[in-house]
Amino acid sequence: MPERDFPPTRVAGRGRAWYRGDCHVHSAASHGGELTPRRLAAAARAAGLDFLAATEHNTAETHGAWGRLAGDDLLVVLGQEVTSRTGHWLALGLPPGQVVDWRYGVRDGVVERQLERVHRAGGLCVAAHPHAPYPSGTFMYPYRGFDVVEVWNGRWTSDLPWNADNEAALAEWGRALAADVHRGRWRPAMGNSDTHLEGQIAVPHTVVLAEELSTAAVLAGLRAGRSWIAGSAAVELSFTVAAGGRSAGIGERLVTGDDPAVVRVEVSGVPSGTVSLHTERGRAHQASLPGTGSGTVEWHTSAEESGFVRVEVRHPDGHMAALGNPVVLSRTPLHLPTTR
Structure with a gap:
């Protein structure tokens, strides 16, 4: 053996x-x-x-x-x-x-x-x-x-x-x-x-x-x-949300207070792709990437409008290229349970 x-x-x-x-x-x-x-x-x-x-x-x-x-x-x-x-x-x-x-x-x-x-x-x-x-x-x-x-x-x-x-x-x-x-x-x-x-x-x-x-x-x-x-090592994604001088990345919670939130997505490796942002209301915003495959998308929301924001990036044929876990938004701090 x-x-x-x-x-x-x-x-x-x-x-x-x-x-x-x-x-x-x-x-x-x-x-x-x-x-x-x-x-x-x-x-x-x-x-x-x-x-x-x-x-x-x-x-x-x-x-x-x-x-x-x-x-x-x-x-x-x-x-x-x-x-x-x-x-x-x-x-x-x-x-x-x-x-x-x-x-x-x-x-x-x-x-x-x-x-x-x-x-x-x-x-x-x-x-x-x-x-x-x-x-x-x-x-x-x-x-x-x-x-x-x-x-x-x-x-x-x-x-x-x-x-x-x-x-x-x-x-x-x-x-x-x-x-x-x-x-x-x-x-x-x-x-x-x-x-x-x-x-x-x-x-x-x-x-x-x-x-x-x-x-x-x-x-x-x-x-x-x-x-x-x-979808491949060629795809790069950065996804952040900022409000009131604070920022959060994928999987994090952002306490916004009453400040507006700016969602920022940076993508590379997806030529002529589509970036879409999703909240509890479904798809909330969509933008196209240039033929080079690299681009930045910004969108404005608030904790009152969106309890979370997540991102999808798709190829021109609709197939997924990248998919992110959400950034959670809240106006005030919230204790999060550690169990699922």
């Missing part, structure tokens, strides 16, 4: 920054996977990723293969895709060798117990591809207890019969934001490739603001919603 070599949980010398990563990746150890961990690591580096999560179907078989493949340029987060009978979910940040049970469905009433097990280990629980059109792929559990929703899985649209309906997942998540923000317990979105084959990794991936390049810091950034989703 080969010696098990688990990856380190921290990359030294990498401080606070925006890091790109793909948290839904399969090797040949998963059904339908064709790649070795070595090829996945090479592909992640070629795609400009800083981290990836090993999420095999219901096994920790490859956990011990990643130590020799990680390095000072690539963090590997240990995890699992839990393929229960009525929905799949990602357990990220598992202890080496830990496997989460998957042999149940929504009627069994046991998923909460499994979520708590992952949370006790410091891990993150992600509702995966909620609208995947195949048996067990459609997510039937309530989102309660899950930390994050994977609203973008694989290419935005595809002719493949098993491709997730990303538009449906985004619409469902977007509808819930207004009520969730009002309760102070909104649930962030993320995007991953669900890689099984060559050429899939990092399409899309999530860009997260983390205090360092470590498993704990990356998961903390995802849990807080300090992240946005990129």
Whole structure:
């Protein structure tokens, strides 16, 4: 039996920054996977990723293969895709060798117990591809207890019969934001490739603001919603809201008082694309990008008009290029619960 070599949980010398990563990746150890961990690591580096999560179907078989493949340029987060009978979910940040049970469905009433097990280990629980059109792929559990929703899985649209309906997942998540923000317990979105084959990794991936390049810091950034989703490494996005001399970025809360709020979006890598801003009233503003793909969009609102603002950037064909978690607006400070 080969010696098990688990990856380190921290990359030294990498401080606070925006890091790109793909948290839904399969090797040949998963059904339908064709790649070795070595090829996945090479592909992640070629795609400009800083981290990836090993999420095999219901096994920790490859956990011990990643130590020799990680390095000072690539963090590997240990995890699992839990393929229960009525929905799949990602357990990220598992202890080496830990496997989460998957042999149940929504009627069994046991998923909460499994979520708590992952949370006790410091891990993150992600509702995966909620609208995947195949048996067990459609997510039937309530989102309660899950930390994050994977609203973008694989290419935005595809002719493949098993491709997730990303538009449906985004619409469902977007509808819930207004009520969730009002309760102070909104649930962030993320995007991953669900890689099984060559050429899939990092399409899309999530860009997260983390205090360092470590498993704990990356998961903390995802849990807080300090992240946005990129269709490729060519896409760059900056999204801020300012009012009364204060400003906030993606996933943060801005206390505006009675001051107007200025929303600012900077985009590159999306030629002739469209930027749209969304609030609890739906799409509130839209602007076009030039043929160079780089541009800045500004829009004015207030906490009275908008409880949150989030951004979408789409290619000319309507396919998503980038998608951000919201900036939450309030006139006065509000204590936020730490549980979801």
